[in-house]
Amino acid sequence: MVSSTPRFAGLLLGFLLSAAFAAAVPAYDFFICANINRNYVIGSKIVTTNGIFQRAASGDWQHLGYNDTGISAVAFDPRDRNVIYTTGNNGLWRSLDGGKSWRMCNDWTMTEARDVAVDPHAPDHVYLALPDGLAASTDRAQTLVRRENGLPARGKYAQVVQVDRTRAGRVLLGCERGVYLTEDGAEFWRQVLPTKEMVLDLQQSPHDPQVWLAVTQSVGAWRSTDGGVTWAKLPGVPLTHPLYNVTFDVTHPQRLAIGSWGLGVLASEDGGQTWIDRNAGLPDPHHVCRVGVDPTGQLYASVVGATLFVSADFGRTWKPDSLAGSVVNKFLIQPKSVK
Numbered sequence: 577m578v579s580s581t582p583r584f585a586g587l588l589l590g591f592l593l594s595a596a597f598a599a600a601v602p603a604y605d606f607f608i609c610a611n612i613n614r615n616y617v618i619g620s621k622i623v624t625t626n627g628i629f630q631r632a633a634s635g636d637w638q639h640l641g642y643n644d645t646g647i648s649a650v651a652f653d654p655r656d657r658n659v660i661y662t663t664g665n666n667g668l669w670r671s672l673d674g675g676k677s678w679r680m681c682n683d684w685t686m687t688e689a690r691d692v693a694v695d696p697h698a699p700d701h702v703y704l705a706l707p708d709g710l711a712a713s714t715d716r717a718q719t720l721v722r723r724e725n726g727l728p729a730r731g732k733y734a735q736v737v738q739v740d741r742t743r744a745g746r747v748l749l750g751c752e753r754g755v756y757l758t759e760d761g762a763e764f765w766r767q768v769l770p771t772k773e774m775v776l777d778l779q780q781s782p783h784d785p786q787v788w789l790a791v792t793q794s795v796g797a798w799r800s801t802d803g804g805v806t807w808a809k810l811p812g813v814p815l816t817h818p819l820y821n822v823t824f825d826v827t828h829p830q831r832l833a834i835g836s837w838g839l840g841v842l843a844s845e846d847g848g849q850t851w852i853d854r855n856a857g858l859p860d861p862h863h864v865c866r867v868g869v870d871p872t873g874q875l876y877a878s879v880v881g882a883t884l885f886v887s888a889d890f891g892r893t894w895k896p897d898s899l900a901g902s903v904v905n906k907f908l909i910q911p912k913s914v915k
Contacts, residue, residue, distance in 0.1 A: 604826060604871040606631040607640075609647045609662075609906040610878075612899055628662065628675070629899070631870060637899055641675035648905045649691045653699045653716070661702060661717065663689035668704050670717050681717040693737045697744035701761060705734035710749060712762045726765030728753045738778045740803065742785045748804050750775030755790055757804055769807040771795050777821040782909075783829040789848070791819035791834060799848055812851045814839060821866050826909060827873035831890060835867035841877050843891045854891025868907025878904035 611626045626645045629637040646664035653659035658674040667682035667689050682689075682704075691705040704711040704720060709732045712723040724732065731752035740746035745761035748768075755769035755778065769775075773793035781787035788800040790807065797813040800806060813819070817838035825831035833854075834842040840855040840862025854875075855862050863880040870876065875887045876897065884897040884904060 603912040605910045605912055606868075606870045607650060607906075607908040607910060608637070608868070608904050609650055609908075610884075610899060610902045610904045611645045612902045613645060628660075641671065642669075642678055648689070650906065650908055651692045651694045651702075652910055653694055654696045654911070655699050659716070661692045661694065663692045663704070668692060668702075668717060668720065681713075682711070682720050686711055686720060690734060691736045693739045693747070695739045695744055695747075695761075696741050698761075701745070703737045703739065703747055703749075703762065705737040705749065707733050710734050710737065710762065714761075723758075723762035724765070725763065726758075726767075727751070727756060728767075733774065735774055735776050736778045738780060740785065741780065742803070746803075748778050748788065750778045750790060755798075755804065755807070768800075768805055769798060776819060779822055779824060781824050781829070782826045783824070789822045789824075789832065791822045793818050797822065797834060797848075810848045810851075812849075813842065820864070821907075823867055823869050823907065825869045825873055825875075825890070826871060827869075831869075831873075833867045833869065833875055833891070835864040835877060837863050837865065837880075840864045841867055841875075841891050843875075845890065854887070856892070857894035858885060866904045866907055868904070869909070871909060876904075876907065878902065 608629050613624050625639050627647045628640040628650050630640055632638050647662050649663045651661045660671045662669045665688055667686050669678045670681050671678045688707050689704050693703045695701040700716050702713040702717045709724040711720040713720050734749055734751045736750040738748050747758050749756045752774050754771040756765040757768045758765045773795045775790055775792050777791050779789050786803050788804045790798045796815050797810040798807045799810050817836050820835045822834050830845055830847045832844045832848050842851045843854045844851050859879055859882045864877050865880050866878045868876045875890050877885045883900045884902050885894045886897040887894045
């Protein structure tokens with residue numbers, strides 16, 4: 577008789593390793609800011625739903641908060657998921673009750689906000705990217721104050737703001753003149769990447785916090801491996817079209833994707849050393865305004881004039897998702913709330 581003990585031991589070891597891996601993978605929620613306005617014109621009786629959507633376990637997109645076509649970004653207080661910030665044409669909005677009610681936080685001097693970020697180590701500190709600079713708050717956006725010392729007098733249109741998750745008060749800002757860094761909560765900024773074109777997106781790696789990526793209007797994609805202090809241009813990324821955003825795959829440290837107007841989806845599976853277009857199956861022209869990766873590693877592409885597409889094999893094949901006629905302004909992958 578052959579003993580079953582080795583086989584049992586192997587199964588047990590496999591189970592323990594699988595459990596350990598599952599425990600090591602952080603749990604995330606997946607959000608988008610989207611406009612869904614197909615066939616809508618002023619005066620139409622068509623009812624559209626726009627704003628924040630969360631991907632449910634069922635695969636459906638569930639609307640959260642108020643209905644507004646202008647929402648460009650969303651951020652959450654890491655201590656309390658009921659505290660939500662959104663940016664839009666009116667500026668900055670905040671909810672303290674999970675999106676049931678909202679308050680506008682700014683005055684008329686801070687409209688058309690582009691992005692918002694919350695400091696995970698000092699969650700009362702909120703940063704707001706504006707067409708003419710940056711505002712910051714130390715009291716959950718009860719008050720907002722301009723913090724632009726060190727930013728250029730001209731060319732400070734800020735498209736994106738990101739807080740370094742490793743240290744309180746360390747923030748990177750992308751604007752017309754490049755990437756700027758503060759290490760003291762926006763008291764002073766210094767330029768770390770000069771550009772002559774708009775920086776359209778900045779992202780910190782979920783795998784290595786020292787790694788940052790930046791994409792631009794027409795001067796390519798850039799990478800920093802020292803926390804955003806110095807930058808090098810990524811090879812193989814064309815300079816011919818705007819690069820609207822860049823994203824990391826939280827399930828695979830070497831996978832990156834860029835969304836571009838004209839180039840469509842560019843993907844890398846070697847950490848950005850080489851890039852290939854992943855547009856087979858997407859509508860032509862390849863007007864991709866945003867890409868995102870969900871917590872399972874599925875890649876999404878928002879194609880202007882069409883719909884949201886999803887790929888289970890990192891862009892090799894695509895299929896239409898729901899939200900027909902949508903344009904996604906933001907993908908956000910957020911650690912699950914502990915509450």
